[in-house]
Amino acid sequence: MKLEKWENITEWPLTALSLLFIGVYAWQILAQPQGAWYAAADWVMNALWVVFAADYVISMILAPHKWEWFKKHLFDLAVVLLPMVRPLRVLRVLTALNALHRTGGMALRGRIVMYVVASVVMLVLIGSLAILDAERFAPGARITSFGKALWWAFVTITTVGYGDYTPVTVTGRLLAVALMVAGIALIGVITATLASWIVDEVSADEKRATEITQDQVEAVSKKLDALEQKLDRLNQSTPTNG
Template sequence: MVELLSVRLEKWEKATEWPLTVLSVVFIAIYAWQILAEPTGWMGALADWSMNALWVIFALDYLVSLALAPRRWEWIKHHLFDLAVVLLPMIRPLRVLRVLSALNVLHRTGGMALRGRIVMYAAASVLMLVLVGGLAVLDAERYAPGSSIKSYGEALWWAFVTITTVGYGDYSPVTPTGRIIAFALMLAGIALIGVVTATLASWIVGEVSADEQRATEVTREQVEAVSKRLERIERRLGVLAAGEADRGQVVSSNDDEDPDD
């Protein structure tokens, strides 16, 4: 039974991976439209309805995956982020968490070396988190009293300096939600710096190991070449020694047959 559920869960995740990624991108696009265009009337209602419908789809996917999991509590403990993605988007500014589900597919993309996937994942994460983090903080701060973030350009600049852990301080959030977003971006920036550093260190170690391996291969080839030359010399010396011995025997025989003796 456990093996059957595991197989079904794996099939479900493979079947829904790309559709959910596309829906995540649509989710983010609608969210951006809501923040930047601030639609009203029936267009605003349509945007809200679309967001809620997509959220229901994500929640259903989580529930189906949970039902198919052979060990549900273990699955929940290992998928707390997925649970947060489903629950927290109910709070409008934190819906940006959905973007990370789209990045998961990039992280698992095949046909590329592990180091290449890590670099692509880190670059895509920075870009998406800056763009969507700017949207989230603008949504939280735009109309807050005393806020310095009033436009998307200012929000983008703030998100960039925050995720790079520079933090000039020219713009800063004043609302609790904005500060939560700032905290999340700072953590993401620290994590991404760690990823880049580890990838660079891995590349350096790999290059050094490759150089050592090439040097070892060259040395091995040289030793093999010298060994072969020594073998050829030994064979030639053996042939020469055998020839000298044969000539010595012939001379000795001739001496024995000499009539003067």
């Protein structure tokens, strides 16, 4: 079987499993199940992790250029190895949506905007769940409910940083750094997309006025052809003259 076919077949099932993973993760953190329920949730998440790892291994085996594939999928490796960032796997949803938007320049920007919005929503959601899990029972922690965690995630990803809620654990602070970096990237992507759009809009009119198009060169070329035909006629008439 080819890698492409494997990816086509597994795309939607894996996305569904990713969403299931997030669902179970959220339920484990928000509902705080005890005993058997907690164990069941843990078991489901471990099983899903095995599925994700198997997909990684199978994809690599199917890849024609294994080293190239490995270098291009370092993030996937990290996702498989670091259980903490595994929920990010759900970003695969975006890859699927991608196929809908592959037509020229505007589409690129459209895709970027979609990516950014989806990534931010995902990061804020998962970041809130993860920080709540990390901080909740830490001594001196202030992020002790999902509402507070969500609020903190928005304050952090927008780089506003009020400081009314701040993480106090090492895990919490690592998550915070990830959100901050995402925030910087977010500002960068939004600004860059806007800049590209404005540059295009502003230069659209100017270009029409100053740039010469293929049509104009074609017109010049046709005139030259006409000249050549006339010269050919001359060349035909003058020899008889000679």
